[in-house]
Amino acid sequence: MRKIVVTSGKGGVGKTTVTATLGRHLADMGYRTVLVDADVGLNNLDVVTGVESRVVYDIGDVLAGRCTVWQALVQDHESAARVLPSTNGGEEISAQAFRALVDAIPDADFVLIDCPAGIEKGFHRAVSAATEAIVVTTPSASAIRDADKVVSLLSAYRLEDVSVVVNRVRPDMVSRGEMMSVEDVCGLLRTPAVGAIPEDDCITLYQQLGRVPDFALSERAYERLASNVARREKKVAELRKVKKRRRWF
Numbered sequence: 737m738r739k740i741v742v743t744s745g746k747g748g749v750g751k752t753t754v755t756a757t758l759g760r761h762l763a764d765m766g767y768r769t770v771l772v773d774a775d776v777g778l779n780n781l782d783v784v785t786g787v788e789s790r791v792v793y794d795i796g797d798v799l800a801g802r803c804t805v806w807q808a809l810v811q812d813h814e815s816a817a818r819v820l821p822s823t824n825g826g827e828e829i830s831a832q833a834f835r836a837l838v839d840a841i842p843d844a845d846f847v848l849i850d851c852p853a854g855i856e857k858g859f860h861r862a863v864s865a866a867t868e869a870i871v872v873t874t875p876s877a878s879a880i881r882d883a884d885k886v887v888s889l890l891s892a893y894r895l896e897d898v899s900v901v902v903n904r905v906r907p908d909m910v911s912r913g914e915m916m917s918v919e920d921v922c923g924l925l926r927t928p929a930v931g932a933i934p935e936d937d938c939i940t941l942y943q944q945l946g947r948v949p950d951f952a953l954s955e956r957a958y959e960r961l962a963s964n965v966a967r968r969e970k971k972v973a974e975l976r977k978v979k980k981r982r983r984w985f
């Protein structure tokens with residue numbers, strides 16, 4: 737079982753989106769995938785995956801012995817992935833208890849852990865349960881600075897692999913020199929990229945409706961990310977500007 741924490745330092749850069757979308761792609765590839773919401777108190781993985789209304793038990797119930805981990809898993813509507821929902825007000829959950837809970841997840845090839853923003857207790861708890869980390873950042877200076885802090889903090893944990901997903905890339909701005917390229921970002925972080933996801937309005941739009949459709953700009957990038965993760969590869973090309981199609985009508 738590979739346990740990958742999706743973290744960032746800075747909030748709002750796309751951790752939950754990357755966890756859900758990467759998880760769905762891994763599930764589509766046939767891997768048994770569980771998405772764990774480690775954002776205790778500010779949980780939203782259940783909302784992003786659309787399972788919110790079907791949540792019966794959460795992490796708090798599992799830890800209190802009211803149900804098994806298996807009973808708490810909720811089937812994602814859009815893929816074969818399962819979601820382990822977070823609890824409200826579980827700040828007292830220890831890193832040890834959380835780790836034991838993740839280890840008790842039955843029959844999974846991949847466990848993706850959606851980390852809370854920041855570098856405090858919630859970060860420690862989420863990272864302690866993982867064996868690999870994906871650091872999500874946007875190409876903005878403040879996100880990169882926070883990602884840099886996170887990369888140094890991660891060196892204190894026994895992780896097999898740390899890699900970066902650069903999210904919300906605008907290839908047109910990169911080509912004009914107005915935005916840092918994926919190579920620049922990863923150079924600054926001294927950490928290899930495992931994925932580069934373009935800015936895509938479909939993500940915000942379809943997050944409320946269900947799953948981002950196949951034709952969305954970001955889908956190819958997510959396929960590449962999932963393939964890299966599954967094969968433990970780091971094949972990431974700079975994103976190119978999409979040529980406008982000629983309209984015939």
Ligand SMILES: Nc1ncnc2c1ncn2[C@@H]1O[C@H](COP(=O)(O)OP(=O)(O)OP(=O)(O)O)[C@@H](O)[C@H]1O
Pocket residue numbers: 744746747748749750751752753754775852853903904905933934935936937939940943954
């Ligand atoms: N590639 C993208 N293109 C456009 N919008 C995106 C992209 N990735 C994420 N978003 C949007 O950015 C917003 C924040 O994303 P998300 O909730 O995944 O961030 P987060 O890092 O989990 O935030 P938090 O730190 O609050 O948990 C969402 O509205 C999401 O739809």
Ligand SMILES: [Mg+2]
Pocket residue numbers: 751752753775780850
């Ligand atoms: Mg989040």
